[in-house]
Amino acid sequence: VVDISTWNSNHCEIAQAAALAGKSFSIEKPVGMNYTEAYDLAKTTEEMGVDSFVCLSWRYRPYTRYVKHLISSGKVGKLYHIYVRCIKDSGLWEGRVKEWRFDKARAGSGVLGDLGSHMIDIVRFWGEEFKEVYAKWGIIVKERPCENSPEIEPVDTDDWCNIVAELESETSCTIQLSRCATTISDLIQFEVYGEKGKLIYTYLGGEQTIEFVDEATREVQMLTPPDEFSAEQSQSFINLINGIEDEYTAKINHGLECQAVIDAAIISATENRPVTIAEIKKNI
Numbered sequence: 580v581v582d583i584s585t586w587n588s589n590h591c592e593i594a595q596a597a598a599l600a601g602k603s604f605s606i607e608k609p610v611g612m613n614y615t616e617a618y619d620l621a622k623t624t625e626e627m628g629v630d631s632f633v634c635l636s637w638r639y640r641p642y643t644r645y646v647k648h649l650i651s652s653g654k655v656g657k658l659y660h661i662y663v664r665c666i667k668d669s670g671l672w673e674g675r676v677k678e679w680r681f682d683k684a685r686a687g688s689g690v691l692g693d694l695g696s697h698m699i700d701i702v703r704f705w706g707e708e709f710k711e712v713y714a715k716w717g718i719i720v721k722e723r724p725c726e727n728s729p730e731i732e733p734v735d736t737d738d739w740c741n742i743v744a745e746l747e748s749e750t751s752c753t754i755q756l757s758r759c760a761t762t763i764s765d766l767i768q769f770e771v772y773g774e775k776g777k778l779i780y781t782y783l784g785g786e787q788t789i790e791f792v793d794e795a796t797r798e799v800q801m802l803t804p805p806d807e808f809s810a811e812q813s814q815s816f817i818n819l820i821n822g823i824e825d826e827y828t829a830k831i832n833h834g835l836e837c838q839a840v841i842d843a844a845i846i847s848a849t850e851n852r853p854v855t856i857a858e859i860k861k862n863i
Contacts, residue, residue, distance in 0.1 A: 580602055580603045580604060580605070580820055581593065581594075581597040581602050581603075581604040581605070582604070582605045583597075583604060583605065583606045583607060584607050584634075585607070586679040586680075586685040586686060587607075587609060587611065587612055587679075587685065587686050587687050587692065588612055588684065588685045588686075588687070590606055590607060590609075590610060590611050590612075591610065591611040591612070591616040591617065591619070591620045594606050594610075594620050594624075594631075595619070595620055595623055597629070598620070598623045598624050598627045598629050598631075599623065599627060601627060601629060602629060603629045603630035603631065603632075603819075603820055604629070604630075604631060604632070605631075605632040605633075605634060605816050606631070606632070606633055606634065606831075606834070607634050608633060608634055608635050608692075608696040608697070608700075608834060608837070609687070609692045609696045609834070609837065609838055609841055610633060610831065610834035610835065610837070610838050611687075611838060612687040613687070613838070613842055614835070614838050614839050614842045614859050614860070614863070615862075615863065617831075617834065617835045617838040618835060618863050620831060621831045621832060621834075621835045624831045630819055630820060630830075631830045631831035631834075632815075632816045632819055632828065632829070632830065633829040633830060633831060633833055633834035633837075634812065634829075635696065635697060635700040635704075635829040635833065635834065635837065636697060636812055637697045637698075637700065637701050637704075637767075638700065638701070638704055638810075638827050638828070638829050639810045639811060639812035639815055639827075640810065641804040641808040641809050641810060642780055642782070642787045642789060642804055642808075643701055643704070643780065644804065644808040644810060644827060645789065645802070645804035645805070645808045646705065646769070646771070646778060646780050646789060647704060647705050647706075647827075648808065649778060649789075649791070649802070650705050650706065650771065650773075650778070651705075651706060653775070654775065654776075654778065654791065655771055655772070655773030655774070655775050655776055655777065655778055655791075656773040656774035656775035656776075657773055657774045658707075658748065658750040658771065658772070658773045659750065659751070659772045659773055659774070660750065660751050660752075660753075660770070660771075660772040661702060661705075661707070661746075661750060661751070661752045661753075661769065661770070661771055661772075662752075662753050662768075662769070662770040662772075663698045663701075663702065663752070663753065663754040663755065663768070663769055663770075664754075664755045664766060664767070664768045665690075665694045665695070665697070665698050665754075665755070665756050665757075665766070665767050665768075666755065666756070666757040666758075666760040666763055666766050667694070667757070667758050667760060667763070667764060667765050667766070668758070668759070668760055668761060668762075668763060668764050669758045669764075670719065670720055670738050670757075670758035670759040671720070671758075671759050671761065674724075675723065676723055676724045676725065676726050677723035677724065677725055677726060677732050677734060678726060680693060680736065681723055681734045681735075681736050682735070682736065683735040683736050686736050687736075687845075688736055688737055688740075688841065688845055689716075689718075689736030689737035689738060689740070689758070690736075690737055690738065690739060690740055690756040690757060690758050691714070691716065691737055691740045691756065691841060691844055691845065691848075692841055693758075694756050694758070695740060695742070695754065695756050695841065695844070696837050696841060698754050698756070698767075699754070699837050699840045699841065700829065700833065700837045701769065702744075702746075702752060702754075703833070703836060703837065704827070705771075707746045707747070707748060707750060707752070708746060708747040708748075708836075708856075709744055709745075709746060709747070709752075709839075709840045709843075709856050710744075710745045710746055710747045710855065710856060711744065711745040711843075711853050711854065711855045711856070712742050712743070712744045712745075712840060712843045712844050712847055712853065712854060712856075713742070713743045713744075713847050713852070713853040713854075714740060714741065714742045714743075714843075714844040714845075714847040714848040715740070715741050715848055715851075716737035716739060716740040716741070716848040717737065717738065717739055718734055718735075718736070718737060718738050719738040719739065719759040720734060720738060720759065721733060721734055722734060737848070738757065738758055738759045739756060739757040739758070739759060740756045740757075740844065740848065741753075741754070741755050741756070742754040742755075742756075742844055744840075763783075764784060765782075765783070765784050765785075766781075766782070766783050766784075767781075767782040768780065768781045768782070768783075774794065775793070775794050775795075776791060776792050776793045776794040776795075777791070777792050777794075778790070778791050779791075779792075788801065789801070789802040789803070789804075790802070810825065810827070815827075815828055839856050839859045839860060840856065842859045843855065843856055843858070843859050846858075846859075
């Protein structure tokens with residue numbers, strides 16, 4: 580098997596070579612630099628009959644799996660709103676150089692692809708599909724030292740990105756991303772509002788909670804995932820290769836759908852207009 584953990588611009592080239600050699604592969608997210616190359620990889624993967632595994636890491640965590648179960652079982656009823664925040668201070672670390680994440684030629688985008696891919700995938704993981712997105716983005720730290728010299732170069736990938744999305748179910752969805760949030764080193768939060776109440780999943784510096792508020796009684800419940808929802812990303816990949824398939828595993832088709840949303844957000848932020856997922860797929 581081949582494990583691909585390079586910067587984004589090399590992902591599809593290496594994965595294509597692996598698939599054509601009959602090798603199953605694990606690939607980091609986002610799958611590629613755009614939907615077209617991700618689609619070509621998905622096609623080759625299917626034709627060669629190899630296993631694919633996409634490192635959309637939040638699928639392999641017990642809390643997000645348990646929230647999926649709660650939503651699927653009707654705990655919150657019909658969904659009205661999904662609010663997502665993924666904010667970090669990693670872009671403000673003192674002395675951080677212009678590594679590949681700050682280089683559009685190698686990364687394609689900044690927090691949109693790096694952090695947003697996970698958040699987009701979890702919305703899909705919970706049973707929703709994106710229909711249209713409108714995105715805005717910006718760069719806060721506009722210059723950084725070069726990796727191999729003291730020279731200063733401009734940064735050309737986004738430090739923050741906000742997405743307002745329409746889902747196929749007509750549920751509203753908002754995603755906020757930043758790597759330049761002061762006072763908070765690592766926060767991921769999902770708020771899911773439905774006809775029966777709200778679920779709030781919070782990851783803050785390694786500590787995780789799930790809170791459910793019942794609409795009828797306003798009773799607050801703190802929930803903990805049962806052992807059956809335990810998972811570990813690397814083990815899930817090994818299991819897949821050994822023929823033990825996890826129903827929640829992200830394969831190339833999941834990475835492809837995530838790539839379509841990323842592409843739509845890039846065009847939207849660049850051209851300042853709403854972009855449908857259908858527009859991204861129409862020329863394939």
